[in-house]
Amino acid sequence: MEAAIRAARIGDAGPLRDIYAYYVENTALTFEYEVPSLEEFQNRMAHTLARYPYLVAESEDGIVGYSYAGRFHPRAAYAWNAETTAYLKPGARRQGVGRMLYTRMEEILREQGIVKTIAIITLPVDAYSDFNSMQFHEKMGYGHAGRMDFSGFKFGRWYSTICMDKIISAPKENMEPVRAFDDVRKKFGL
Numbered sequence: 001m002e003a004a005i006r007a008a009r010i011g012d013a014g015p016l017r018d019i020y021a022y023y024v025e026n027t028a029l030t031f032e033y034e035v036p037s038l039e040e041f042q043n044r045m046a047h048t049l050a051r052y053p054y055l056v057a058e059s060e061d062g063i064v065g066y067s068y069a070g071r072f073h074p075r076a077a078y079a080w081n082a083e084t085t086a087y088l089k090p091g092a093r094r095q096g097v098g099r100m101l102y103t104r105m106e107e108i109l110r111e112q113g114i115v116k117t118i119a120i121i122t123l124p125v126d127a128y129s130d131f132n133s134m135q136f137h138e139k140m141g142y143g144h145a146g147r148m149d150f151s152g153f154k155f156g157r158w159y160s161t162i163c164m165d166k167i168i169s170a171p172k173e174n175m176e177p178v179r180a181f182d183d184v185r186k187k188f189g190l
Contacts (some may be wrong), residue, residue: 003064003097005104007190008054010042015063016056017041019087028128028159031152052082053108053181053190057097064092067101069109072118079178080115080171093131102140104188110169111184113176117168118145122152123160134162142166 008016021035036044045068048054054068065088072081086101109117119137124130142164149160 003057003059003092003100005055005057005100007185008045008049008056008066008068010045010049012056012063012066013038013042013045016045016066016087019063019066019089022090023087026128027131028122028126028152028154029131029133031122031154031159033154049181051180052112053105053185055101055104055108055190057088057092057101059092064089065097065101067098067105069105069114069117080113080175081118082109082114082116083118083120084109085119098136099140106166106168108181108184108188108190111179111187112181113169113178115167115169115171115175116165117142118163118165121162121164123147123162125159126157128155129159134164137164137166140166 017038023030024032024035045054048068048070052069055066056063057065065086067084067086069082069084072078072083084105086098088097106117119142121133121137122129124134145163145165147160147162150158151161152159
């Protein structure tokens with residue numbers, strides 16, 4: 001699928017929320033039970049964009065997916081790690097859109113000074129969670145970093161999650177502070 005990758009804008013919240021609603025209501029890929037309000041979704045986007053990339057994939061049919069990164073953990077020593085995620089319209093899956101989003105995301109995060117990206121994935125145990133997320137991340141170079149059993153309860157059943165991670169830039173003894181998305185976005189035409 002041909003798609004252009006650009007930075008998300010708060011005005012994109014409606015279509016992005018619509019994509020996310022599918023995953024909240026029909027899958028265990030997110031452990032959220034209720035679709036956030038448009039205002040809450042906008043606030044989440046603004047919070048992310050204040051520091052991290054939030055990307056949109058747009059085709060001739062409009063927005064077909066999005067990806068964003070965020071702080072993995074609030075403690076200072078974790079600053080060089082970022083958790084990544086992506087959501088695609090169901091018809092855009094297995095069309096290369098996720099790969100395009102993640103590839104650009106990693107380029108930006110690397111420029112920001114991030115060393116490791118982390119993904120938390122619901123194990124594929126049933127129709128609510130079998131979306132090939134683990135296989136996608138393996139193809140993107142992520143390795144298995146751990147498993148948490150009984151980590152989420154949704155649709156009347158327990159789900160386990162796995163943590164996958166990827167080193168995207170070399171760890172150094174003296175790390176520079178991580179730069180904000182706004183400090184590097186122009187380099188990528190965003």
